[in-house]
Amino acid sequence: MHSKVKMLLSLSLIVTAALSSAALAQNPKTVFTVVRDTQWGAENYNPFIPGDQHLLPTNSAIYESLFFVNSINGKVTPVLGTKYAWSKDNKTLTVTTRPNVKFTDGQAFSASDAAFSFNYLKANPALDTSGIWKSGLSSVKASNASTLVFTFATPNTPIFQYIAATPMVPEHLWKDVKDPSTFTNTKPVGTGPFMAESYSQQALRVLKNPNYWMAGKPAVDAVVWLATSTNDAAQLKLLSGEADYGYIGIPDPKAYAAKSADASYWWPTNNINFLYFNTVKGPFKDAAFRKAVAQAIDTKEVAQKAYAGAVPAANPAAIFPGQQKEWLSKAAKATFDVTAADKALTAAGYKKDSSGTRLGKDGKALPSFKILVGAGWTDFITMAQVVSNNLKKVGISTSIDQQAWGSYSGGLQTGSYDMGISWGWGNGSTPYYTFNAAFNPDFSAPVGKTAPSNLARYTNPAITKALKTFSTTSDEATQQKAIDTIVTTVMKDQPWVPLTDRVNFGLFNTSKFTGFPSAENPYNDASPDDTAGARLMFLNVKPK
Structure with missing residues (x-):
């Protein structure tokens, strides 16, 4: 046969x-x-809980959002919303919802269901993983069956991407769900x-x-x-x-x-693959240590071996190619230099013993650090192998920790890892989305608690201020200065290493x-x- x-x-x-x-x-x-x-x-078909907990058809085939925002070109495709408009002061967003839409149980969809879906996130903050209600939004109301009005205390135009992607659920069924964090929704009703x-x-x-x-x-x-x-x-x-x-x-x-x-x-290309450092765990708490480790990693070798040249090494500024012309105002060069990295580690207080083993500041040998990757993910496994071999040259021992999705994502989000390879857990039509998801304090959490997207648990007042500046203005020059501040600060503190461009x-x-x-x-x-x-x-x- x-x-x-x-x-x-x-x-x-x-x-x-x-x-x-x-x-x-x-x-x-x-x-x-x-x-x-x-x-x-x-x-589990609960569209509000993280993607690793609900089944794959949930937010792709069963539930729909208001719009789809294409991350590679910024194009907005209407779904359950047909059009949208911001007020002149950017404090009001008005969305027209689609008429003649029914849920699969035969009940009509309206702007009231949409308003309910957003207010449901407000009532259950753990579900608001995009931070919609932490970003200046003050109310969402349906003024009639086809008009949805978002009111903001402070302007936040980039939030549209997250508003657009929020799944819409039927109010007549979900209003009786008291604990959505445990609701498995095995008989889903969507549009x-x-x-x-x-x-x-x-x-x-x-x-x-x-x-x-x-x-x-x-x-x-x-x-x-x-x-x-x-x-x-x-x-x-x-x-x-x-x-x-x-x-x-x-x-x-x-x-x-x-x-x-x-x-x-x-x-x-619409994202970047990073080596994340757990910045609340020693010695990764030390920016000097992180910077020296980053210098020891050959990202060109990482990209070549992981993707056979089909995907390039990432720009060290963490801005991907389609956005560099508009947003990368100063050239950023990779600093790969094993000799310099070796010297920088010693200068930072991490000396070597006679056998070449790297020591901590206490004089004891550093432990072997784990590099967390998804089990069976050949590209990430290859990246980790290259990183491991690179770090061996500066006396740092590592092992590759392959975990199934639940424990992989859980390890990153709860801060139980040493180093981990993953993509930027937020991306969009400007670098703001990458940096906001990665470094906004709202998306971090204490170790042991789930951080929605600040996997490095790194925050910096200068970055927090720059993110706010970007989101509250539509002036491109002001936004450019904000991105410059973020890039400069991140490259100085090195909470991650941009390894390769991330493609879908x-x-x-x-x-x-x-x-x-x-x-x-x-x-x-x-x-x-x-x-x-x-x-x-x-x-x-x-x-x-």
């Missing part, structure tokens, strides 16, 4: 075992299959193009919403997610035709595309479907399949 046929039969058995007999009786004709190099947790249908640890399936508000969409009857444990296993499913799409960080996308006429990829890892098998996003048709930013941007892909792909 042909190997491809064997694999397709294997897929059929997996899905058959995973999905209920009632679901299979519906027999969707066109099924778009997504492969994920991860294992998901319990059945999205698909409805939750079947769940297992190996496969998820959602079915087409027959009453979806967008005429003629979606063009597929179902979307299925398949779980694998590694990037390599996910890539094999794509190459065999078992899957149509995967968000997979493989080392060399060009090599993947060369393996089959049906294999293609789109990897647009869109891999496709085009044998059965057309309409994938691309550089020629960038309707999304090659968004991960568990985010609002992926909804546009699920709506645009259609059978050949």
Whole structure:
């Protein structure tokens, strides 16, 4: 039997075992299959809790937001909102909501549901992971069935990106949910193009919403997610035709595309991969230590080995290419120099003993530090290997700590790690979003508590002030000065090391479907399949 046929039969058995007999009786004709190099947790479709806790279709297929903001070009696509406008003083944002939209239980969606969704975050601050209510917003009200009014005590125009992405839930169901942090929402009711249908640890399936508000969409009857444990296993499913799409960080996308006429990829840069230092944990508390460690890391080697030259080393200012022309006012150069790093460590009080082992300021050998990465993530594992080899040259011992998503993200957010490799947990159409998510005190937390996005737990009054300045003005020159202040301060204190540009890892098998996003048709930013941007892909792909 042909190997491809064997694999397709294997897929059929997996899905058959995973999905209920009632679901299979519906027999969707066109099924778009997504492969994920991860294992998901319990059945949970709560759109307000962090993405590692709810299932992948939640915010991509079932629930919808007001708008989608494309991170690579800033384009705003209307969803449940049709238009928006700021007042002259930037203290009022008025959104017109879409008419003739129904939730999947048949109830009408209105601006009241939208107002409820935002006020629900205010009533449950732990769910407000974007800090919408900590950023000058004072009220959200529906003035009528199709008008939503946001009032701000202080201007904050960058907050639009987070307002746009907030999921909308039905007030008539959620008003009775008393503890949303533990609510698993196993029978989700949204306005999205698909409805939750079947769940297992190996496969998820959602079915087409027959009453979806967008005429003629979606063009597929179902979307299925398949779980694998590694990037390599996910890539094999794509190459065999078992899957149509995967968000997979493989080392060399060009090599993947060369393996089959049906294999293609789109990897647009919209973020950066960082080596984060846990700045509340010694010796990473010491900026001099962090700066010397950063100097010992060859980011060009990191990028070359992790992505075979397909993705470059990051700019040390942590501003990615599409934004450098507008926002990088002064050239920033990498400082890689092993000899200088070795001397800087000694000068900072971290001497070497006769065997070349690096000592702490107390004269005792430094422990072996762990570099936290996602289990099976070959690109991050390779980055960690290069970093580990680089640091060995200055007498610092490290080991690579591979963790499944829950403990990986949990370790970063609760501050239990030494060093960790991850992306910027906030990005957008200007560098403000990267720096605000990374260094705003509102997004930090004491060790042991969950920090939404300030993974380094680093704050600085100069940065806090500059972030506020940027967000409360629309004057470009003033905003540029604020970004300059942030860049200068961050590069001096080195709470992270920008390693490589971060791309969205869109891999496709085009044998059965057309309409994938691309550089020629960038309707999304090659968004991960568990985010609002992926909804546009699920709506645009259609059978050949």
